[in-house]
Amino acid sequence: MTKVDRRVIKSQHAIKQAVIELMSEKNFDQITIQDIADKANVSRKTIYLHYADKFDLLDKLTEEYIDKLRKLCETACEMDWRPATQICFEYLQSNYSFFSTMLASKGAPYFRNRFLEFQIEEFKNELHKTNEIRDDVSEEVFLRFVGTAYTGIVEWWLTNGMPYSPHVLAEQVGTLLETIYNSSSSTKMLG
Structure with missing residues (x-):
């Protein structure tokens, strides 16, 4: 059984929460990866480590x-x-x-x-x-x-x-x- 790093879980949770919060504020098409990164307090690179793009994240x-x-x-x-x-x-x-x-x-x-x-x-x-x-x-x-x-x-x-x-x-x-x-x-x- 592979153990998942808690930092990875924490980052993914923050990214998902950021998208939900941003979508309550504005249209998904207007949200950028930078917006998500800023809201989640992670780097753009961290987002791209887990998701291909914002559509992959939403999916x-x-x-x-x-x-x-x-x-x-x-x-x-x-x-x-x-x-x-x-x-x-x-x-x-x-x-x-x-x-x-x-x-x-x-x-x-x-x-x-x-x-x-x-x-x-x-x-x-x-x-x-x-x-x-x-x-x-x-x-x-x-x-x-x-x-x-x-x-x-x-x-x-x-x-x-x-x-x-x-x-x-x-x-x-x-x-x-x-x-x-x-x-x-x-x-x-x-x-």
């Missing part, structure tokens, strides 16, 4: 948070909608600075798209567990609808300062998801 930062969310979803997949959704909202709340900045930033549409695609993938996994979908709705339309609605709720919740607790929001969203997934009056088996 790795995005994947780090999405991967953590994916692991949470894997753990929660055996639960009912409400407790599973609450776990996700608690994660979003504990990483409020990152998610609210990324969803509110006009310079990071890539993140919103990546988050939406992640949600669609997770809902597809859930749909394939039940193995049923309504006859009159295509799987793609269904997944886009649910994924976009869920992403929109998350975006609204975070950009409005989380007006509901994760528990209350999970109860409401869980009810909606149960309604959508259980409205199987006319269903077919997925192929």
Whole structure:
């Protein structure tokens, strides 16, 4: 097992935090490597040791948070909608600075798209567990609808300062998801 130097971890954390803070202040396109270096109190060389450019940094930062969310979803997949959704909202709340900045930033549409695609993938996994979908709705339309609605709720919740607790929001969203997934009056088996 390779031991990672704590200075490297500390530098990477400072760089990631700097990007998040800068994105809450200005558009990502306006942020330079020098801005990041100044904010993180590291040299430009240190940034380039870890990342090819600011886009690579943003990509790795995005994947780090999405991967953590994916692991949470894997753990929660055996639960009912409400407790599973609450776990996700608690994660979003504990990483409020990152998610609210990324969803509110006009310079990071890539993140919103990546988050939406992640949600669609997770809902597809859930749909394939039940193995049923309504006859009159295509799987793609269904997944886009649910994924976009869920992403929109998350975006609204975070950009409005989380007006509901994760528990209350999970109860409401869980009810909606149960309604959508259980409205199987006319269903077919997925192929």
